[in-house]
Amino acid sequence: MSAELYLEALETPRARGGRAPDVFSPTGWVPMREYPLDEPVDFAIVGTGAGGGTLAAKLAEAGFSVVAFDAGAWWRPLSEFASDEEHQQKLFWTDERVCSGDNPLVLGTNNSGKAVGGSTVHYAMVSLRFRPEWFRSRSLLGYGVDWPIDWQDMWHYYREVEQVLGISGPVRYPWGPKRPRYPYRQHELNASALALARACEAQGIDWTSTPLATLSAPRDQAPPCVYRGFCVTGCSTNAKQSVLNTWLPRALKGGAEVRDLAMVGRIETGPDGLASGVHYHRDGSWHFQRARHVVVAGYAIETPRLLLNSACPRYPDGLANSSGLVGKNLMVHSNQAAWGLVDDEIRWYKGPPSLAISEHWNYCDDNKDFFGGYAFMSQGPLPAAWAETQVGNRGLWGQALVDEMEKYNHQVGLKIVGETLPQERNRVSLADERDAYGLPIARVSYSFCDNDLRLINHAMRFLRGGLEGIDAREIWSETEGTAHLMGTARMGDDPRTSVVNADCRSWDIRNLWICDGSVFPTSGGVNPSLTIQAIACRTADRIGDMARRGEL
Amino acid sequence: MSRRYPEYDVQSKRGGPSWNDVTRQIVDARLAIPREPRFLDATQWTILCALCACVVPQPQNRPEVPLAALIDARLLADHGDGYRDARLPPFRQAWRIGLAALDAEALDRHAEGFAGLSRTQQDELLADAQAGDLVHPAWQGMPSRLFFSLRLAHDIAAAYYRHPVAWNEVGFGGPAAPRGYVRLGANHRDAWEPAEARPGAESRARELNRHVR
Ligand SMILES: Cc1cc2nc3c(=O)[nH]c(=O)nc-3n(C[C@H](O)[C@H](O)[C@H](O)COP(=O)(O)OP(=O)(O)OC[C@H]3O[C@@H](n4cnc5c(N)ncnc54)[C@H](O)[C@@H]3O)c2cc1C
Ligand code: SF4
Numbered sequence: 001m002s003a004e005l006y007l008e009a010l011e012t013p014r015a016r017g018g019r020a021p022d023v024f025s026p027t028g029w030v031p032m033r034e035y036p037l038d039e040p041v042d043f044a045i046v047g048t049g050a051g052g053g054t055l056a057a058k059l060a061e062a063g064f065s066v067v068a069f070d071a072g073a074w075w076r077p078l079s080e081f082a083s084d085e086e087h088q089q090k091l092f093w094t095d096e097r098v099c100s101g102d103n104p105l106v107l108g109t110n111n112s113g114k115a116v117g118g119s120t121v122h123y124a125m126v127s128l129r130f131r132p133e134w135f136r137s138r139s140l141l142g143y144g145v146d147w148p149i150d151w152q153d154m155w156h157y158y159r160e161v162e163q164v165l166g167i168s169g170p171v172r173y174p175w176g177p178k179r180p181r182y183p184y185r186q187h188e189l190n191a192s193a194l195a196l197a198r199a200c201e202a203q204g205i206d207w208t209s210t211p212l213a214t215l216s217a218p219r220d221q222a223p224p225c226v227y228r229g230f231c232v233t234g235c236s237t238n239a240k241q242s243v244l245n246t247w248l249p250r251a252l253k254g255g256a257e258v259r260d261l262a263m264v265g266r267i268e269t270g271p272d273g274l275a276s277g278v279h280y281h282r283d284g285s286w287h288f289q290r291a292r293h294v295v296v297a298g299y300a301i302e303t304p305r306l307l308l309n310s311a312c313p314r315y316p317d318g319l320a321n322s323s324g325l326v327g328k329n330l331m332v333h334s335n336q337a338a339w340g341l342v343d344d345e346i347r348w349y350k351g352p353p354s355l356a357i358s359e360h361w362n363y364c365d366d367n368k369d370f371f372g373g374y375a376f377m378s379q380g381p382l383p384a385a386w387a388e389t390q391v392g393n394r395g396l397w398g399q400a401l402v403d404e405m406e407k408y409n410h411q412v413g414l415k416i417v418g419e420t421l422p423q424e425r426n427r428v429s430l431a432d433e434r435d436a437y438g439l440p441i442a443r444v445s446y447s448f449c450d451n452d453l454r455l456i457n458h459a460m461r462f463l464r465g466g467l468e469g470i471d472a473r474e475i476w477s478e479t480e481g482t483a484h485l486m487g488t489a490r491m492g493d494d495p496r497t498s499v500v501n502a503d504c505r506s507w508d509i510r511n512l513w514i515c516d517g518s519v520f521p522t523s524g525g526v527n528p529s530l531t532i533q534a535i536a537c538r539t540a541d542r543i544g545d546m547a548r549r550g551e552l
Numbered sequence: 553m554s555r556r557y558p559e560y561d562v563q564s565k566r567g568g569p570s571w572n573d574v575t576r577q578i579v580d581a582r583l584a585i586p587r588e589p590r591f592l593d594a595t596q597w598t599i600l601c602a603l604c605a606c607v608v609p610q611p612q613n614r615p616e617v618p619l620a621a622l623i624d625a626r627l628l629a630d631h632g633d634g635y636r637d638a639r640l641p642p643f644r645q646a647w648r649i650g651l652a653a654l655d656a657e658a659l660d661r662h663a664e665g666f667a668g669l670s671r672t673q674q675d676e677l678l679a680d681a682q683a684g685d686l687v688h689p690a691w692q693g694m695p696s697r698l699f700f701s702l703r704l705a706h707d708i709a710a711a712y713y714r715h716p717v718a719w720n721e722v723g724f725g726g727p728a729a730p731r732g733y734v735r736l737g738a739n740h741r742d743a744w745e746p747a748e749a750r751p752g753a754e755s756r757a758r759e760l761n762r763h764v765r
Contacts, residue, residue, distance in 0.1 A: 005581055006574050082575040083727030086582070086714040094634025096642065108634035191738035226732025229725075236572065236729040344738040345748060349725055351736055383724050387713040388706060395682060397607045397705045398675065405713065406556055408722040409748065443638070 006080050007090060009073035013261045013282055015116075020252060023245045024221040024238060026079035033255045037289050041065040044278050044291035046264045046306065049118015050532040051516030052297030053243035053251065054161075058540030060254030064547075067257045067289060069280055072115035074260040077245070081236035085384045088233035091115050091122045095441070097301065098431050102447035105332065105482055112299055112485065116260050117244025119299065120529060122234050125213040125241070126354050126377065126417075127167050128526035129158045131176060131362050137522050143371035143451075144421060144522035148493045148502035149538070155179070157534035162211075165241040165533075166219050169211035175363040184216045187225065192348040193356030195412040195470060196378040202469025203462065205360040210377060212352055213241040213529075227351040229380055247533075265439050267294050267310040267319055267512070275319075275512045281437050293552075295504075297516040297536075300330060300485035304428045304518065305442045307489070320489070320506035320514070325499050327428040329490055330446060331523040332482040334418035334456050337379065338463035339411060340472025347409050353380035354415075361459070362525045370454035372419030373525035376463060379413035386411075393478045412472055414463040417483065419525040420452045428488050446482070484528050486520035503542040504535065515539050554720045558754060560746040560761040562719045562726035568765045569731040570744060579716060579727070587621050591628040591644075592651075598667040599651045600624070606674050607708040617718065622711040623647075639698055649692050650699045654681065656690035678704075723748060 014021050015032055022028035035041050042064040045052045056068040073090070075081065082088060093114040099105045113119035132151035137144040159180055162169075169182030186209040189197070193209070200207035214225040214235070225239040238245050248258060262282040270276040277290040296303050304327035308318035318326055354377035362373035381389065387405060390396045396404055426447060430440040448456075460477045467475050492498025495507035500519055506512045515536050517528050524531070546552045554560055565571060566579075589597040597620065604619035632643030640646050654677065658666040662673055669677070680686050681704070684697030691699075712718050719726045723746040725733070735742050747760035 005577050080574055081729070082572070082578050083570075083729045084575055084578055084714075087574075087578040089631075092634060094632070096632065097635040098638045099635050100638035104637045106635070188736055190736035191740075194738065226728075226730065227734070227736060228728035228730075228732040230728065236574075237732075345741070346738060347723075347725070347741070347745065349728075350733040383719060383722055384710045384713040387709040391705045391709045392701055395701070397678070397682075397709070399609055401709060402608060402721075405718075405722050408724065444635075 006082070006087070009075050009080065010090065010261070013259065014074045015258055015260050020258060021074045021076050023076055023249065026076060030249070030252055032252050032257055034257050035065060035067050037287060040277065040290040040292045041067050043293045043295055044289050045069065045295040045297055046278060047118060047297035047299065047302070047516060048116050048248065048258060049113065049243055049297065049299060049516065050120050050529045051536050052295065053117060053247045054533045054536035055295060055297065055515050055540055056256045056258065057247040057251040057254060058537055059543065060251050060256035062540060062544045065255070066251070067259065067291070068251070069259050069262040069264050069278065070116045070118070071263040072113065072260065074116040075121070075244070077234060077236050077238055081234040083228065083230050083236065085233055085382050088122070091234050095435050096433065097441055098433065098443045099446070100443065101426065101445040103480070103482070105444055105446050107444070111483065112301065115244070116258060117242050117248060120242040121244050122232050123242070123529055124232055124353055126357070126527045127162065127165065127211045127213045127530045128359070128375065129176070129179070130154065130524045130526060130531055131373065134522060134524045141371065145492065147521050148491055153538065154531070154534055157537045158530060160537050161530055161533040164246055165213040166215055167211050167213055168216040170208045174206040174208050175359045182211055187212060187214070187216050187352070187355055189355050190227070190348070190351040190380070191344065191346040192380050192412060193378040195342065195346065196356040196358070196414060198470045199414060199466030200358050203466050205358055207356055207358040210354050210357040214239045214352055215241065225352065229349045229351055229353070230382070231352050233382070263437055264306060265309065265437055267296070267306065269312060269314060269319065269509065273314060273509065275509055293511045293513065295513040295515050297514070299516055300488045300518040301428050301442050301444060303514060303516055304488040305430065308430050309439055320499050320508045320512055322508045323496055323499060325490060325497070327488050328424045328426070329422040329487045330426040330428055330444065330485065331420050331422055331487040331520065332446065333484045333523060334374070334416060334420055334448070334452060335481040335483040336418070336456050336460060337413050337415035337478040337481065338460060338467050338475060339413040339478065340467040340475040341407055341410050342412055342470070342472050343410065345409050346412055348380035348411065349382060351380065354378055359526070361462070368458065370451050370458060371421065372451070372455055374416040374418035374455060374459050375525050376414045376416045376459065379415050383408065389478060393480055394476065412467065414466060416459045416463070417525060417527055418455050418459060419523050421449055422487055422490070422522060423449055484517070486517045486523050486528055489514045489518040490521045491519040492521060504539045513539070554723070556748055557720060557723045557746040557761060558749050558758045560720050560723065560764060562716050562724070564764050565726065565744060568744070570729070571727045572729050575727045575729070582715070585618065585621050585625050587618050589624045591624050595655070596648070596651045597624070599655055599665070602667040602674060603654070603704060604708050606671070606678055607705050608712045614717070617712055617715045619708055619711050622715070623707055626707070626711070637698055637702055639695055640702060641694065646694065646699060646703050649690070649694055650704060653686070653688055653690040653694070653696070656688050657686050660688060720746070
């Protein structure tokens, strides 16, 4: 095993001594401001992914002093990212978690990152907006709960994020209200995406090229995508626009400090009941950073885990938990697929995995026997991931597995990102087992509800029909599978039924904020990162407004 | 040699623009792992070797991918998945229990350890494990069905398809940075991709594959 090679970033922190790794160079550095531990900074941010990294940049640029912490390493993609499924597991959160429920989740490489830049370092870059009605799904569509944010407000921030990430997208997006042009042209479609296009045409619905956070033309120090197809194991060219190479360089320029390999174990609260800073483990020992405000942005498992692990006599059930909802209403996206075989050589390992999409069933509510919606996208799994699907979902092994795998280059597939409903029984709680820091690990319980299963059935019928329409053979359904994490600290209008308000500020502790995938009240049928970043941009603007008005 | 992609060897690209330094070094390290067990004892090792042959049977006409050694290396490093089904014990423990339980089942059924069974007997036992029908006390309450699908078959298959020899077999382009690809459409092939032996065109594919760099 290649245990020691190219893992230095995991061994000792890099961001120190006034400098941080330059992600645009193989070995270089950029200057970084540093803050003392004993003077409170304006904001201590836990996590530097879609939520935390974005917020760090915006708050630093607004003039606040910011220190952001990430348990993961600070990688330099150009020199440290291999084209290899196994080696790149170094990007993922692989500290133990225990999964239960009717549908125990598959986490690890499937679901969450641990690196400066968070899960966006290995995300598939699909960058979608919510359907406007979803922000009021209870009032307008009859399910879930309403968000406390207005869709037009969100559309303003979506635009901001799309510009920052240089999204490549189609000239005309077929669904929803008119949206501005994407900043970069759409990517060429690979054969896998064209199969989706033909399947949609056979079914008489719209499709389009997927809005993606990878460049279709050079931009500043980043080159265009070379279609190498290893996106979900990290992009070694910097074409991918992740938090690591967009928001975080801005954060550093704005004067933020980012501490890598810094695991926050506990948020401290003072005699006044307010958060006073964070205890974090770095370089072999625990330290305490004082802060005027603490933001938790660890994604929907680590965020509730940290809040629960920070319980103290004043807050015996964990921080921000007077509603009892911290850790509850965990949502995922159903991630089922229909797969088939065609005569053409598809070679789906070329290009970003999901170059084409249909959001038809997100926007069309005709004859649905379920609430919610789903998008579906073309696919391009790498060999080991594809083998795991054959073993895990299809039960193949032995010669049957080897024979099936040989068909790799003729395979096509359509996979959903399906909305699931919030349920209180789906939750993150603390297990008895402890991790290497001595902290209780997360127990994650998840079960689909009947509505989720009806949505999946609808999707499977429809997608199989699509594959039949293009004369694919040996069609089969992958009926398990989930992706993304949302909802364990939901936002709302009422302190009794939500954890934070529309500004991501906790109801219970006014200087404690939560800004990541946890705040989603409903999941929508689209990948979440664009929405998380839009919420972070909005939160930063709101914090700026409140500070100006003296309401912080 | 690969049946579909004759003479394709992904490693012929090793020195070219599809492989960056980090990829070269980590793949070299994988190819160089010790072939002897470092974590498992001799009995566990023979059982594991037999299991690997069942889960991914390999052709005789090429050097074998050392699957058992790859699993042993993972056990040595204690590289779990980063989560586990609550019904399974942690990574190493699951493997230890599973190996011992399959051996105990074999002894019960055939008065012979798992490694000493015929391939047919081994396959039958594994099919029963997959179906969840094995309940010997040696399982210590671990459901055989979950051990089979989430550890045994899962880990062995993943180890195999992370090895360059398997990439040749499935016609995977392999490492691709910084060069990437240009021709994305159906039936379009870049000169540095494997050529498939369509019936009647085997020698052409062979020729093209010899020139992959
Ligand atoms: C393989 C894969 C593909 C994906 N593809 C897409 C896609 O195409 N489109 C899309 O929109 N979404 C995609 N996602 C999902 C998307 O990446 C996440 O939803 C998003 O990044 C979550 O943002 P976040 O800020 O909530 O958390 P993350 O981005 O996960 O960031 C959380 C960070 O917090 C750190 N952290 C957690 N706890 C602590 C602690 N106690 N102390 C210090 N640091 C801590 C973690 O190390 C991590 O770096 C994908 C995810 C995966 C795994
Ligand atoms: S396909 Fe594009 S975005 Fe994906 S890893 Fe390659 S260069 Fe990066």
